[in-house]
Amino acid sequence: MSDLLLPYVLLIVVGFLPTEIWRSLAVFLSRGLNEGSQLIVWIRAVATALLTGVVAKLMLAPTGELALVPYWGRGGAILIAFCAFFIFRRSVIGAVIAGEAMIIAAAYFARAQLSF
Amino acid sequence: MDATALDDPPLTRTQWWSLFGKGAFDAASFPAWIIMLSLFGVGSLARDVGHPLGAAVFSTLLVWAGPAQVIFYGGLAANVPLPTIALAVGLSSIRFLPMTMAFLPLLRGPTTTRFTELLAAHYISITVWTESLRRLPAMPRRQRVPYYFGFANSCIWLSALSTGVGYLLVGAVPGPLAAGLLAVTPIFFTISLTAGARIPADWIALALGFALEPIALVILGPGFDLMGVGLIGGTIAFLVGGAIERRRA
Numbered sequence: 001m002s003d004l005l006l007p008y009v010l011l012i013v014v015g016f017l018p019t020e021i022w023r024s025l026a027v028f029l030s031r032g033l034n035e036g037s038q039l040i041v042w043i044r045a046v047a048t049a050l051l052t053g054v055v056a057k058l059m060l061a062p063t064g065e066l067a068l069v070p071y072w073g074r075g076g077a078i079l080i081a082f083c084a085f086f087i088f089r090r091s092v093i094g095a096v097i098a099g100e101a102m103i104i105a106a107a108y109f110a111r112a113q114l115s116f
Numbered sequence: 117m118d119a120t121a122l123d124d125p126p127l128t129r130t131q132w133w134s135l136f137g138k139g140a141f142d143a144a145s146f147p148a149w150i151i152m153l154s155l156f157g158v159g160s161l162a163r164d165v166g167h168p169l170g171a172a173v174f175s176t177l178l179v180w181a182g183p184a185q186v187i188f189y190g191g192l193a194a195n196v197p198l199p200t201i202a203l204a205v206g207l208s209s210i211r212f213l214p215m216t217m218a219f220l221p222l223l224r225g226p227t228t229t230r231f232t233e234l235l236a237a238h239y240i241s242i243t244v245w246t247e248s249l250r251r252l253p254a255m256p257r258r259q260r261v262p263y264y265f266g267f268a269n270s271c272i273w274l275s276a277l278s279t280g281v282g283y284l285l286v287g288a289v290p291g292p293l294a295a296g297l298l299a300v301t302p303i304f305f306t307i308s309l310t311a312g313a314r315i316p317a318d319w320i321a322l323a324l325g326f327a328l329e330p331i332a333l334v335i336l337g338p339g340f341d342l343m344g345v346g347l348i349g350g351t352i353a354f355l356v357g358g359a360i361e362r363r364r365a
Binding site: 004007008010011012013014015016017018019020022024025026027029030033034035037038040041042043044045046047050051052053054055056057058059060061062063064065066068069074077078081082085090092093095096099100103104107108111 | 146150157167168170171174175178179180181183184185186188190192198201202203205206209210211212213214215216217218220221222230233234237238240242245246249253291292293294295296298299300301302303304305306307308309310311313315317318320321322323324325326328329330332333338341342343345346347348349350351353354357358
């Protein structure tokens with residue numbers, strides 16, 4: 001196979017298809033489901049628990065530069081963002097900025113500690 | 117329940133595109149930035165494994181899932197066998213099944229075709245999902261499709277651009293800011309889910325996801341942990357949330 005095409009073929013077979021299959025499957029499985037049905041309430045609860053699980057996982061087992069931020073910085077950023085959301089009268093932007101400030105400050109703190 | 121009530125009149129072509137534009141503008145005014153920031157780093161991962169700029173940009177347009185793209189390029193960089201990478205990508209993307217199933221009834225009207233639904237499903241990402249669940253229910257049903265496609269297209273194309281820029285600017289971001297970039301996703305997901313929570317089941321699911329993941333990571337391992345957290349946490353949330361609502365009623 002041509003070396004020029006290989007990255008694209010890999011992308012489609014190994015990256016795109018294993019992801020898209022779930023989205024497409026959902027189109028067929030959700031036929032006839034109603035917006036207000038109890039089944040949809042349950043499925044939404046499953047998706048929500050799964051997504052906060054993703055957040056916990058990203059913060060518990062971080063990759064790259066985030067792994068150098070101490071655990072209190074990672075956990076604190078989520079907590080601060082959550083509190084800031086309500087303090088700033090449900091401002092999503094305000095909450096994200098507050099959380100980000102915590103992470104970046106903790107990252108600088110960790111780096112300063114390392115250099116001692 | 118509004119179900120499939122269609123009291124609103126059909127849209128004219130001008131109205132359709134004006135709603136599409138409104139969606140695109142709303143996304144570009146903030147939510148799209150979140151995905152742009154989180155997919156910025158994928159560009160540098162693609163470059164690390166020697167793939168061309170075009171493939172990096174296509175990975176965002178086609179895969180459209182940050183964790184899956186990180187696993188894909190990370191796996192290639194570590195010489196993991198291809199079937200193993202495909203399996204890991206597939207497991208990491210299972211969330212799209214309940215997400216898309218919960219979303220489509222919100223979008224669907226009597227005139228929505230199967231093709232429209234498949235296309236709409238492709239654009240589902242966590243940001244698009246949480247924002248749509250928050251914004252669409254308040255809109256007349258016919259207006260949801262153009263608004264959604266405007267919103268989602270704005271997110272995906274701006275993010276593809278960002279992945280490309282990330283590819284070109286590899287290594288230019290200082291450490292603490294790189295940590296900040298990686299944290300954008302989890303922080304935004306938390307806030308977006310909080311903002312979208314409406315009924316007790318939503319709140320309980322939100323809390324249980326955090327609480328159960330550390331346990332699941334140990335017991336179920338990094339492949340099946342999230343599926344376990346979703347099914348167990350979601351089911352408990354559904355049952356307890358339902359009981360709370362019945363008591364209130």
